[in-house]
Structure formats: structure tokens, C-alpha cells
Amino acid sequence: MKRDYYEVLGVGKEASSDELKKAYRKLAMELHPDRNPGNKEAEEQFKEAAEAYSVLSDGEKRKVYDQFGHAGLGGGGGGGQQFQFDPNQFADFEDILGSFFGGGLFGDLFGGGGGGRRRASGEERGSDLQYNLKLSFRDALLGKEVVELSIPRLEACDTCRGSGCEAGTKAETCPQCRGAGQVAVRQGFFQMLTPCPRCSGKGRVIPKPCRDCKGEGRIHRKSKVSFKVPAGVDRGTRLRLQNQGEVGRFGGRTGDLYVVFDVEPDLRYERDGSDLHQRLEVAWPLLVIGGSLDVETPYGMDKIKLAPGTPADHVVKLQNAGVPRLQATGRGDLYLHLRVAVPKSLTAEQRDLVEQLRRSFGGDDEAEEGFLAKVFGSEKHGKKKK
Template sequence: MSKRDYYEVLGVERGAEERTIKKAYKKLAMKYHPDRTQGDKGMEEKFKEAQEAHEILTDSRKRAAYDQYGHAGVDPNRGGGHGQGADFGDIFGDVFGDIFGGGRGRQSRARQGSDLRYNLEMSLEEAVRGKDVEIRVPTLVECDICHGSGAKKGSSPTTCPTCKGNGQVQMRQGFFAVQQTCPTCSGKGKIISDPCTPCRGQGRVEKTKTLSVKVPAGVDTGDRIRLTGEGEAGESGAPAGDLYVQVNIREHEIFARDGNNLYCEVPLGFATAALGGEIEVPTLDGKVKLKISQETQTGKMFRLRGKGVKSVRSGSIGDLMCKVVIETPVNLSTKQREMLEEFDASLGGGKHRPKEQGFFDGVKKFFDDLTK
């Protein structure tokens, strides 16, 4: 059974801080702890799942490996071997296998290679414009010496004499017949008397591949790029799996993205907000002029059409939404303070500040009602 994503288990975002992860784990641990669930096996499994996720995500080294390679990056069974007949599927070939349904629950015989996942981090600018990137992916590839057969050069695998090539044997228990994996060939249907030395009879060897990935313009966090046949090599010449490049966009200093639209906050001087004017605002293509209307209030949103992100699917272009924030003057000189006080006094009644006047009128009515 495939493991769930550790972030999904704890219910936190991929970029969550460690304290957020610990808080989420504590909440789940209290809910599913065996002392509180009275032997409920399902609850106990959820508790163990949360424990495992917490252990990985609160260890910076393990978390980095998991973020880059998925479950296989933290699989404790990747190392070690079992002599000449060691199965690379257990040693190295499980890399990411359980993420997309590959891994150990697969059928015997020659089987397709596991799918792999690679996490690709990009800046917002790179994602909006698209980019060709090179990535290095650890995987299993077909052995160049035996061409995937697992047999030493000049020899070939032979049909298993026990199961006659079926990979299964039938065991009788009274009136019942039970099929089991052949103990001689481990379900492969063939045996290798003289195994290939470089791959130790597995037909696959560990290798880090360098691949070029064309990232289309407009990708967003969570988008996946599929590279067919670039996953783990299959057993005994079976087809290779696929490689899924998963995109993650780094946080930007100025812009926030929501679909095809971009959002940013623009500080605006008090005088410009009151009198109107033009200001320069940033876009991903450079600065543009934005006309500010008179009596603009803080929080007002201005839309710059076509200055957002081009959709990777439909080709439509989003907008840039600029939220203005009125900046109160600071570090005033004595003369400036006097001028400002004089200006404030000149405003007189509430018609120049309707929101302020309305608020205090409401407060007065509230207390008047209380005293009635």
C-alpha cells in the first residue's frame, strides 16, 4: 500500500515551519494515541503514521531528502544487500516507487519500472516565462553489459525447472490447492546460472541521469511535467516507468500569485491619495504608470489588465491587482507639523472625513441607546 504524503498526514503546507508541524502532530497524537482509542487498530495506525511524518519533517536533513525525492529519500531499507542475488528493487530501485503505486506490492515476473518524482524549485519570473533546466535524477537503468537479461555475456537465463516458467507453483492442502510464488526463481519464471557481474544478475544498475526539462511558461506550484520512459528501468527488458517533475514556486518579495492574477501592495503618499496623480508600479515586464484618482482611500484595488501570468493551459493572460496603502508621513519637522495642524484645523466639520464622522456618530448612538 502506498504511503500518504507526510504533509498531508499532518495537514500542513509543504513550506510549514517546524513549530507548525510540531503543533499539528501534537493535536493528532492526542486524538489517536492508543491510550485514548482503546485498542482501535485503525486509530493506532493513524497514530503511527503521524509519528513517522513528525519524525521525518522535524529532522532538517531527512526533510530535505523527503522534499527532494519523496518517501524513497528517507527509506531506511535503501542501503545494504543480500549477496550476489540482491534485488536492486529493495536496495535502490524503490526510489520514489511507492509514491505513484510502484514498489513492493507489484506482481512477480518482469515488471515495468517504477515512476519517479523530482521536485523542481523555480522563481516566479522563471515560472512565468518558462525555462529549460537540467536536473540530475538517481535511478536504475538497463545494464549495458547484459542488456537487461541479468545473465553473463555469452549466456542467457534458462526456464525454471520447478515452475516451468510460470513463476507460480501449486501446493495441495487436503482438498484445497494453493498457488504460491515459486521458491526457486522467486516468481520470475527463469533462473540465471551465471549472473552478469556489473548488475549482479539484476539486469539494472544504479546511475544518476542528467536530463533536460523544458518547463512551459505559466506553470504554478503543484503542476507536474511528465517525462515518459525516464523513470526506473523495467525488469528483464520490461518498459521503464515515467519521471514526474513537480513544480514548486518560491515566494516572491513583491508579488503574490493566485491562478493567473498577480497581487501587490503599493505604498501611496497622503497628498497623492487626496489630490490624485500618477505613480510608477512594478510589473514582471518592468515599471508602468498607474493613474491614481482623487480621494483614493487605503485598500483600494487598481487593476492592470494583461499584466499577470499567461495560462499554461488556455493561453489567457491574467491581471495585476495593485492594492494601495496610504503611508502616513514620519519624521516631520516643526514647520511641517505646524502646517499639518493648520491644515487639519481648516478641515472643520466631518464632510471631509465621512468615514471618521460616521464612525463616531455610530459610537455616540450606541452609548445613547445604552443609557435609555
């Protein structure tokens, strides 16, 4: 007996279309065959959920189902009319699931869209995988020649070379559906196409499954994958390693591996795209009379020149000393935001000199307008500009 569609999705009869969608999406993710390799029960439940959703998400069909139950489906008219899945209804799920699983099963279940002919081979694209890799600020900036990851994934079974069959045997066309993957089931007056129970919609059966992979053609293994990190990756940059995901089923394409980067911050720098910003403390006399200053950039030491009378909030731009541009050539720039270093303590001699200086700029008690005020007071302007 067929289960109630609402029960299948685990929602109430009043469920909104959003609730239906959510419930179905959750089930589809849990039960997806790629997540449950070889688990026939999960596969059946997955298809059951897809069928339930295809009906309940359609206002018209849902009304009919609410009134007449399973027997009511198939629309008005006489008997013999077939009810089929509408592949278009699953378009948005394909987007969601496709990014997780490669969407192989949808192609399998619902045929080639308009073409109507499904692949009888049961082939299924392998899942894409994602690996989150944390990099130091420096490695993200300069790149890394070799990174080796240990990736657990499904790979082709060596014993049967991915066929799933014991040596000397091969897969046969499913006798029940004759390779079509679906069979007609009577529902009261109507006939419905449902995935073939014998072959679970694959269209073929394996008479003697391989002992090592139990007919799956794939086995779980941990494999080393090495690749190069390009210079200039940022937090969230995604690197696609083609064919490094899970192997497909029965000749299906291999999925891809996506490496998503996370980058540790560096207290010295603030990154803005391909530009870097850095605070640079400068002794105030240098701003006043000018001079040159050694600065450390990510690429080594550099020298900057400050003109006499450089403002306290001056920004020096070091061209091409920023982050390498990922999709282009060259690098961004490094901006040095000057900050006046005010000494907390002075020797008696220094104090005398500063005092003399202050006086030379005018009046004992007019420090507010005097030179020192300009320099010390300027600290409030010296904040980093963004």
C-alpha cells in the same frame, strides 16, 4: 513449514481489518522487489505477506484459518481444490503501491487478472521516481529554459544490455515451473498455488548472470536529466517526465519521473492562482488631487492613473500582469491594493501647509470631521481587501 499468517504480518490474532491492512501495506512497501533489487529473501517475504493478507483480509477464509490453520484453507469439499490469490483484493493496494513503484510485480504475481495467463518473460515495469524541486518566485512565474537534475536511478546494464545474462548466454525457461511462475504445493488435503521458489515467480532463470549487474539487468547510476519549467507553475504542481524513471526489468517499460515544485514566497506579492495581489503605498495628496504613478510589475515598469478623490482602500487592477496560466493562454491579473502613506515627520514648511489645509476644511478643533480626519482616519479602511 509454513509460517503463521498473523506472525507473517506481525499482528495479533484479534487484529482489525484496518490493522491488517496497515501492517500489510507497511510490509509491502518495505519488501517490494523494486526497493530490494536482487534480494531473494525480501522477495519471498513479500509474497508471503501478500498471501497472508489475502487470507486474513477475507472474513470467511480468516475464520477457517483461525479454526483449522493452513490445513483448513481451500474451502469445504474434498481434496484437490485450488486456492488462488484474488487479484481484486489487491486493487486498492495497487493504487497505493502503483503510484510509488509502478505496480509491476502485482501484474507479475497475479497474472493478467481475468485472463489468467501470466507473462512468462518476467518483465516488470520500472519504478516511477519523484523529485522535489524548489524554485524562486520569479522562476515559477517566468519559467526556466533549462533545469538540469542529477537523478540516481536504475538504468539498463551496458554490459548485458539489460538482459542480465553473461555475453553469449541467455535466459532459460524455469525448469521447475516451466515458465508459469507458480507451482502447486500440497497443504494437507489441498493444493495451493504459490510463487515458484526456483525463479521467484519470474518464470525464467539466468544460467550465467552478468557479472556487472549480477543478473539484474539494471544498475544504479546517477544521470543528468534536463527539462524546461513552464511559466506559471505553483507550489505542488507536478511535471511528468515520461520514461525518465527507472528502467524496467527484462524488457519491461521504463517508469516516469515526476518533478514536484515548491515555490519560494515573494514578500511583495501574494499569489492566488493566476492572480497576484500587491500592496501599494500612495502619498495621500495624490489620492486627493489625482495623478499618475509609476509601479513595478513582475514584467517591468508600468504607469497607473489615479482619479481625483480616489478612496484610500481603492484597488487598481492591472490586466494580464499576473501569473501565466498553465493550462491555458494569457496571464492572470495584478491587483494593487492602495495604502495611504502617512508621513511620520514633516518639515516646518510642510507642517504649515497641512495646517492651512486643515483650517480651510473647517474649524481648528473640528479636525475629527475635517479633511485630515478623512485622510488620516481613513487608514483603518485602507487595509488590504481580499
